[in-house]
Amino acid sequence: MSLTDESRAPVELPDPEPFSLISASGKAVPAKARRGYNLPDLDILQKLYRRMVVARRWDTQVTALTRQGRLSTYPSARGQEASEIGTVTAMRETDWLFPTYRDSIAVWTRGVPTAELLSGFRGDWHCGWDPKMHRTAPQTTPLATQALHAVGFGTAAKLSKDPIAVATFIGDGATSEGDTHEAFNFAGVWQSPTVFVIQNNQFAISVPIAKQTRARLLADRAVGYGIPGYFVDGNDAAAVYTIVSEALDRARTGGGPTIIECLTYRIEPHTNSDDPSRYRGSADVEAWKAKDPIERLERYLDSKGAIDEALKESIAIESEEAATAMREAMNAEPALDPMELFEHVYSSRRPALLEQRDALAAELADSPNAEEASE
Numbered sequence: 178m179s180l181t182d183e184s185r186a187p188v189e190l191p192d193p194e195p196f197s198l199i200s201a202s203g204k205a206v207p208a209k210a211r212r213g214y215n216l217p218d219l220d221i222l223q224k225l226y227r228r229m230v231v232a233r234r235w236d237t238q239v240t241a242l243t244r245q246g247r248l249s250t251y252p253s254a255r256g257q258e259a260s261e262i263g264t265v266t267a268m269r270e271t272d273w274l275f276p277t278y279r280d281s282i283a284v285w286t287r288g289v290p291t292a293e294l295l296s297g298f299r300g301d302w303h304c305g306w307d308p309k310m311h312r313t314a315p316q317t318t319p320l321a322t323q324a325l326h327a328v329g330f331g332t333a334a335k336l337s338k339d340p341i342a343v344a345t346f347i348g349d350g351a352t353s354e355g356d357t358h359e360a361f362n363f364a365g366v367w368q369s370p371t372v373f374v375i376q377n378n379q380f381a382i383s384v385p386i387a388k389q390t391r392a393r394l395l396a397d398r399a400v401g402y403g404i405p406g407y408f409v410d411g412n413d414a415a416a417v418y419t420i421v422s423e424a425l426d427r428a429r430t431g432g433g434p435t436i437i438e439c440l441t442y443r444i445e446p447h448t449n450s451d452d453p454s455r456y457r458g459s460a461d462v463e464a465w466k467a468k469d470p471i472e473r474l475e476r477y478l479d480s481k482g483a484i485d486e487a488l489k490e491s492i493a494i495e496s497e498e499a500a501t502a503m504r505e506a507m508n509a510e511p512a513l514d515p516m517e518l519f520e521h522v523y524s525s526r527r528p529a530l531l532e533q534r535d536a537l538a539a540e541l542a543d544s545p546n547a548e549e550a551s552e
């Protein structure tokens with residue numbers, strides 16, 4: 178292989194102007210700025226709108242139940258619906274998703290039942306759902322580990338000639354992890370059918386993006402890995418859907434990986450235990466609320482006569498049904514057995530594991546709640 182080998186041809190730096198199809202005021206972006214792309218059909222836009230509204234209701238309800246102590250923690254994706262829902266709506270059922278703790282609405286939209294999805298946030302030790310059934314991997318908390326899982330999975334699919342694509346979400350803070358670098362590099366070298374969706378919500382808990390990187394854009398990194406990179410308005414569901422669809426198609430047909438940076442904003446605290454007033458001002462939050470992904474799509478659909486009271490009513494009913502189903506699922510006490518933690522770790526149990534198991538069993542037996550627990 179020489180340095181002029183065509184398979185290693187340089188890729189271009191992404192355009193620093195975020196790619197958008199529908200502006201914050203809900204108008205179609207002028208044709209010239211659309212860079213040759215058309216808006217998705219109205220039925221797709223209606224689907225994106227419906228899914229975002231229902232997902233926001235779902236997210237709001239989880240946050241409320243967290244305040245009531247029904248869940249121990251929940252990282253909300255409010256404000257990030259266009260990136261989350263735009264991505265999963267672009268995916269086929271046969272594609273695989275590798276999500277993080279932030280991406281519950283994406284996982285839920287892929288069909289994972291609420292009770293199974295939220296079991297981890299209630300303190301259970303396992304994933305809660307069958308990843309194979311939903312083609313959705315567990316939500317990872319150790320930052321960026323999912324990016325490596327995605328590349329490995331995608332490469333295995335490629336080797337076995339399974340024509341699927343893999344999508345994975347990465348936070349802006351997580352791009353500073355070594356795992357992200359390794360995932361990008363291996364994806365480029367192996368031409369893994371993996372689409373990396375970086376959700377740049379501008380904060381890693383309290384650390385702003387300016388303290389995270391000196392680079393102009395996170396998507397600029399793609400060039401160094403020989404991977405196409407895109408910088409997208411992450412509050413424009415039409416733009417996210419369009420660019421992710423194209424990248425997934427490319428991945429499924431042997432065109433390798435893509436890195437897509439979606440510029441968005443986390444409206445809620447990092448989780449329910451965070452106090453964002455200590456590191457950001459409310460003016461910033463208000464400015465981003467004005468770029469709300471749902472309102473802009475609603476304005477556009479309205480201007481096209483593609484949204485009426487009947488549609489809004491049916492979406493409202495679906496949203497309330499989702500919230501009610503969640504309340505019912507979360508009001509049932511989960512049957513959690515901490516001793517299960519030691520099952521399914523190794524096929525034959527190691528002495529150190531047995532020791533830990535016995536120590537926990539002894540601790541539980543000694544605990545003041547032991548009798549209550551065994552009742």
Ligand SMILES: Cc1ncc(C[n+]2csc(CCOP(=O)(O)OP(=O)(O)O)c2C)c(N)n1
Pocket residue numbers: 279318319320347348349350351352378380381382443447
């Ligand atoms: C390897 C690792 N280091 C540190 C943490 C602690 N941690 C949890 S969330 C978080 C911030 C991540 O921010 P970002 O990647 O931007 O994602 P966001 O939470 O904004 O979606 C940190 C540092 C962790 N979970 N894993």
